[in-house]
Amino acid sequence: MDIHVFTLFPEMFRGPMDESMVGRAVAGRLVSLHLHNFRDYAPDKHHTVDDTPYGGGPGMVVKPEPLFSAVEAVLGPVPSCPIILLTPQGRPFRQAAAQRLAQFPTFALLCGHYGGVDERVREHLATEELSIGDYVLTGGELPAMVVIDAVVRLLPGVLGSQESTAEDSHAAVLLQAPLYTRPPLFRGWQVPEVLLSGDHQAIARWRRQQALLRTRERRPDLLAEAELSEEDRRFLQGLEP
Ligand SMILES: C[S@@+](CC[C@H](N)C(=O)[O-])C[C@H]1O[C@@H](n2cnc3c(N)ncnc32)[C@H](O)[C@@H]1O
Structure with missing residues (x-):
């Protein structure tokens, strides 16, 4: 599986994505994680990625050009894979969405920042929007890592043979029964x-x-x-x- 992440902070992924199941899946080439800094695709010489909101108001807005250019340069002018905008306004990310994404050979995650992303990204670039919960984070990086972790652990061969995702909470909707181990x-x-x-x-x-x-x-x-x-x-x- 190829996962493309478009972010202003690719370094944030180092560490969390290098450890445990995702780290093992990447090391074992079950997953390729491609981190793209969309600042590199900003057209002006200062690589500007944000600007003030039209109509006034606080906060800066992620400009559309760098995101569109980055996605099109990496995935082609008409990408065929899911392009997911992380936003607190998206559909709640649930296990069923992780199971659905695990079926795709490729998907892309767009991480917003500042006060949010120009609406035209949502309308004309993203194919869907996901939220990881009813709270607002600084950027889409942590939500992207949550989505990646939830999807990657479902891929065949990622968990050891002793582990299974079928009994997990939410796998078949219900919460899991209590777990116990030694000593009795x-x-x-x-x-x-x-x-x-x-x-x-x-x-x-x-x-x-x-x-x-x-x-x-x-x-x-x-x-x-x-x-x-x-x-x-x-x-x-x-x-x-
Ligand atoms: C500070 S937030 C902007 C929130 C925006 N002003 C709003 O009210 O909808 C900056 C970025 O963080 C990400 N983000 C924040 N909270 C999120 C959440 N709960 N789920 C997914 N992405 C989130 C999004 O990519 C968003 O563009």
Whole structure:
């Protein structure tokens, strides 16, 4: 997979993108991360990338020319891959979006900065807009890293054979059941007996019920989206007062 990031701060990616799963995926050539400083594509001799907003107001606005020129120089005049503008005004980035992006051989991320990006980038360059949450960050670099991490760990061969993404929270909408490891008794706190029983069917049932319970307690909004079996529904109905 090729991921192109258009940013004014490529150095921010060093470190987070060199470590752990993403670092391993890059080192193992499962992913190529291409960092493009769009300041290099600003047409004037001072490489200006921002200007004051038309109509007045605080903050500077990222100019359209450097971003358009950078994307077109790298991806061609009519790019065929998703070009994602990171913006707090975008669609919330969720696991389903990570799963969708993981299917593409190439995608691009546009990182805004200052007070935001000229609207014509959103209208005529980006193919979609993603937000990583209802808060405002200084720039699109951290959101881009969040998207990259969430996508890359889904690629075949990135996680070790012992690890799986299928049971993760949000993979199939529900939150994951609680996890325990050795020792079975820690400071008087016991691991649930069923997990030590070796009865795989009973363990699977317990995990499913815990996932349903957890989701109902913490994120009842997700229950409406989840695919529930008759058994799941009976279990949830049994919890009603
Ligand atoms: C300070 S923000 C600009 C916010 C803009 N004034 C607004 O109210 O929509 C600068 C840049 O950070 C990035 N950014 C900030 N918060 C974000 C979020 N929650 N999700 C995705 N990108 C974000 C965007 O690329 C944005 O252009």
